[in-house]
Amino acid sequence: MLFIREKCLAKFAAVFFSVLFLLSVNAPAQKKKVVTKPDNKSSQTASKNKIADKKPAVSNKKTVKSKADLQKEAEARRLAKIEEAKQRAAQEARRQAVLEEKRRREQAIREARARRLAFERGLRTETIENIADDNTEGEDLEVRRAAINALGNRAGTVVVLEPQTGKVLTMVNQDWAIRKSFKPCSTIKLVTAIAGINENVIDKDGNISPRKFPMNLDDALAYSNNSYFQNVGANLGSGKMISYAQRLGFGQPTGINADGETSGRLPFGNNNARIYSHGDDFEVTPLQLAVLVSAISNGGRVIIPQIPRTKFEQANFRGQMRRMINLPQKDLQGVIPGMIGAAQYGTARRGVDSSLGVAGKTGSCIGQGSWVGLFASVAPIENPKFAVIVITRGQAERGKYAAAVAGRVYAALRNRFDAKNNKNLAQIPLELKPQPKVNAKTSAQIDTAEGEDSDEGDASLLAKGKKGGADRTANPKTIMRKDEKPASMFLPVIIEVKKAKNEEVKKAKNEISRPRIVPEN
Template sequence: MVHRAIVQTPRAGSPSAIIAGGPWTEPTYADSTLGDNVDGEDLAVRRAAVEALGSYNGSVVVADPATGRILTMVNQRVALGTGFQPCSTVKVSVALAGLSEKAIQPATKLRLGGMRMDLTYALAHSNNYYFATLGEKLGFEKVSYYAHLFGYGEKAGLNIPGEQPGRYPSAPPKNGGVGMLTSFGEEISQTPLQLTALMSAIANGGTLYYLQYPRNQAEVQAFVPQVKRRLDIDDLIPAIKPGMRGAVEFGTAHRAREDGPIAGKTGTCSENHTHLGWFGSFNDVGDHKLVVVVLLTGGRPAIGPLAAGIAGDVYRRLGEKNYFAAARPMTPATLISSRICCR
């Protein structure tokens, strides 16, 4: 059953109304033929995501990082599909790899031609030269190892019908080598769910949950978090947060800026002549954290800063409804007495 009250009808001239005649094949959230199943969703979150996305072509996924529950998935065909180039969102996993391998330290300034740059500035401003240099310093084998550890190339969800695993290459790109992979995500295919899972692990301190998407209220009531694996990144997270917070406060994601602290990473690139805009984020305050991931795919200007603005609008709309002040069924406190299964 689709709740039509919060799935709008396409307006004439909107991307979903003209999409059949253009080069873009992904429908918008507003396409009533899409058939998003929302019976197990948090409808307050759904409404905020739908209204924030508006008529833009793309997908919004919102999850609880403390449990791995997907609270809403707008435009499920795109969210679950084969994936898209991650653009600069790949830099988060590369930064964690560099820190884990001690190729960089938080205050390390890499020499980039005639200048030097630290990690915080590089993340906040999404500097390609920095991450290409770091990728070459690490080498493809180490970059690939950490990428798979963080969930690239495998399904992020547990028993979610239609979910695809994306793709991670077995060799560096022929043109540009590992630097193109670590700065632009060249030849990687990332799904919104994969970015959601990674952002959740960063938000919660290192637990990579299987994302779960309850299909009805009975499944919501029976929900049990499932741990995929524990990531040894707890002591690395403080090193990347300043750059992710900086992206919102003064960098590429400044359109997401709201009253509460938000950490995130933008991504902008083109794949097969389709413009892509990514933003993966979490609100970095208290126990009531959410992860919000936005993917824009052509049709209208699709850039990371715009995706960040949409995510910021989701946080703002929920904040106006006092969503973060209200108790939610699954929080770290309630999980102490909850069954948590590991696979």
């Protein structure tokens, strides 16, 4: 029994140890399987670890790419800054160019203004010096004083004479009155009108034949309508125009008893329409204009202006006539209603007192480097006593301002106007006084010709300001009003009697020493 028990224990032990051996042999393989086959949780953790292990490599790649991009971006920014700097420099250069051009223009304007002011100062200085040098022997000093005061601070000349006899009462600035000639501007329309009437281009009603024009002669003269007279001139031709100008005294000396008289100029070879309305290429003297308006008012007598220098000449003065104009008196008088209209409601209305019977024609244009203002007139038209011619020069000058100067002369001589009839004087019937059919605005609308030289308005040629132009600074309210005294160009005017240095030197029996009106030193 015991033996069987021992034998069983031995077999059990052998089996037990065999199992242990087998277990010990299979344990590493099982262990490996457990490690290589983890559960889902460990698998996810492992994959995360793998991704984490891979991330540094990817991040490094991205870092390298960012640096390249940053370099490119930095280069792009650098280039953009360079381009922006170039654009700013170009903009600044353009701005500086604009500023430089603006400065250049402003400097040019300043220089032009300085030249113009110097030119006008020169004109005024010349006027003052000429007036101081005027020979006043034989002049009417009351008339001379009135003319000087009326001229004021303007550069110009004033001629006053008797339209019936040719007696010169005064010539202020005799050098300009006798020895200089000027573009006649719109005063040439008087010649165009007389020629048109006599050649039947203008009919008895003042209309242009055969073509009708929206205004008649009276209003065309009163408002200085350029288109009307260019239409008349187109029917006349330059040859006839020049012929009539010569018959009316242009292009030849007047014969005044003074040295150095100029003849003016006629526009031979010029058929420009402006010769009929603006007087292009014509040149006339104040004395020639005085002879023209005198002939219109005295019945066609071409007078010879004379200055009675001596006592004998003054005591025995008689007017001299060069010739009679070979034209019907009605043709000459055909322009008088328009001249009256200019004073009553036209271009001279603000400058003259129409109650004095003034009849005249204004003119405004650019000539010899500056504006020229003219007014050729007679008064009283029913019984002419005075012919007053005013010519002024300067940037602000126009015909209406010249008319204001003449208006002040007439006002100062009002006490010499009388209504006494003289059978030797041409009488102008009152029924010739016009009634306006159009107004100034309508006339300007009708006037399609170049208006730069017209009396009422212009497109300003010299630095246009003002209403043309920057330099049109004249203010009619302060310059042109009849009841306002203009600023004087001169120091107080005195009457100074010339005395002989040597009392033993006696003047000739028929000579007289006359006072002179000169600026006070």
